[in-house]
Amino acid sequence: MIEVGEYKIKEGLYYTKDHEWAQVLEDGTVLIGISDYAQKELGDLAYVELPEVGKELNKGDTLCELESVKAVSEVYTPVSGEVVEVNEELEDSPELLNENPYENWIAKLKPSDPDEEFKELMDAEAYAEYLKSL
Numbered sequence: 355m356i357e358v359g360e361y362k363i364k365e366g367l368y369y370t371k372d373h374e375w376a377q378v379l380e381d382g383t384v385l386i387g388i389s390d391y392a393q394k395e396l397g398d399l400a401y402v403e404l405p406e407v408g409k410e411l412n413k414g415d416t417l418c419e420l421e422s423v424k425a426v427s428e429v430y431t432p433v434s435g436e437v438v439e440v441n442e443e444l445e446d447s448p449e450l451l452n453e454n455p456y457e458n459w460i461a462k463l464k465p466s467d468p469d470e471e472f473k474e475l476m477d478a479e480a481y482a483e484y485l486k487s488l
Contacts, residue, residue, distance in 0.1 A: 356478050358485045362390045364456040368432065368472055369481035374417075375456070376432045376475065378468065384433055385459040386417060391485060393455045396422040399448040404440040405461055411435060413471055418460055420451070433471045435463035 356363040367375040373392035377385045393399070401421035411417065417431040439462040444450060450458040465471065476484060 356482045358482050361394065361485055362456075363478045363482050363485070365478040367456070367478060368475035369478070369484075370430065370432045370475060371484065372430050374429055374432050376472075377459075378472070379462075382465070382468070383438060384435065384463045384465050384468065386429075386431060386433075386461050386463060387459040388420070388429060388451060388455050389481075390455050392427075393452050396420060396427055397424045398422055399451050402444040402448040402451070402460070404442070404444065405437045407437050407440060409437045411437065411463070420448070429460060431461075431463065432475055433463060433465045434467060435465040438462050438464050 356365060367377050369375050369389060373389040375387050375389055399420055399422050403419040405418050411431045411434060413431060413434045415431050417429045420427050420429060441459050
């Protein structure tokens with residue numbers, strides 16, 4: 355784990371400038387969640403609107419919406435692909451994203467062009483440097 359101030363960054367994941375993370379699993383699917391920075395900025399989460407399984411998304415599309423006591427915020431997909439699974443635990447317990455944003459993913463995608471799209475994402479070290487610039 356890398357720490358930048360009060361924020362934790364899990365190594366081995368890919369990150370976006372919008373504070374989403376992506377983890378490639380052994381079967382080639384990709385888990386998507388939000389970073390520690392994102393959950394702290396949002397505050398206490400009250401609701402997660404999960405995407406539909408089977409939905410095709412392009413990189414940068416809205417994956418889901420998170421509602422906190424502060425605001426409603428969109429989560430964007432870091433890679434293109436089909437939603438093959440969602441974390442249904444979040445429907446009843448959105449606060450799981452606040453408690454451990456790296457263990458509690460939002461959706462699993464079957465990516466359409468992972469090799470190309472992952473080149474555009476940041477690794478943990480690059481994301482740490484990005485957070486320092488904010």
